Amino acid sequence: xxxxxxxxxxxxxxxxxxxxxxEQFFDTPPGTYCAACLHSGWERIDPSACKTCKREKSFEGKxxxxxxxxxxxxxxxxxxxxxxxKELCDExxxxxxxxxxxxxxxxxxxxxx
Numbered sequence: 001x002x003x004x005x006x007x008x009x010x011x012x013x014x015x016x017x018x019x020x021x022x023e024q025f026f027d028t029p030p031g032t033y034c035a036a037c038l039h040s041g042w043e044r045i046d047p048s049a050c051k052t053c054k055r056e057k058s059f060e061g062k063x064x065x066x067x068x069x070x071x072x073x074x075x076x077x078x079x080x081x082x083x084x085x086k087e088l089c090d091e092x093x094x095x096x097x098x099x100x101x102x103x104x105x106x107x108x109x110x111x112x113x
Contacts, residue, residue, distance in 0.1 A: 008109050008110060009110070010064070010110060014057075015050065015053075015057035016057065017034050017035045017036040017055065017057065018032070018033075018034060018050065018057075019032075019033040019034075019035070019042065020032055020033075021033060028042075029044075031044050032044065032045055032046070032047045032050075033045065034049070034050075036053070036055050064106070067106060068099065068102045068103055068106055069099075069102075071101075071102035071105060071106065072095070072098040072099045072101070072102040073098075075098040075101050075102060076094060076095060076098040
C-alpha cells in the first residue's frame with residue numbers, strides 16, 4: 001500500500017468557479033463565466049449573478065492566521081518552559097515566541113522565505 005501524502009498550498013480565497021475572459025480564446029468569446037454547475041462546464045453569466053450566488057465559492061481551508069494560531073497553541077502547550085495549561089494561550093509569557101515558531105514552520109511548509 002502506498003504511503004499517505006500531505007498536500008499544503010495556499011489558495012486565493014476568491015471564487016473557484018469564476019473566470020473573466022478578456023480576449024477571445026479559441027471558441028470562447030470574452031465575458032464572465034461560471035463553472036459551478038459541474039455537468040455543463042463553463043457557462044457564460046451576467047457578472048451581477050455572483051452577488052446573489054449561494055454556492056460555497058472558495059476551497060475549504062483556514063486562513064493563514066487561523067493556521068498559525070493553531071500551530072502556536074500546539075507548540076505552546078507542548079513547551080515545558082511555558083507550562084501553559086490555559087485553553088487560550090495568548091496570555092502566557094511565551095505566546096509571541098510560539099507565534100514566531102509557527103510562522104517559521106508555516107513558511108517552511110509552504111516553501112516561502
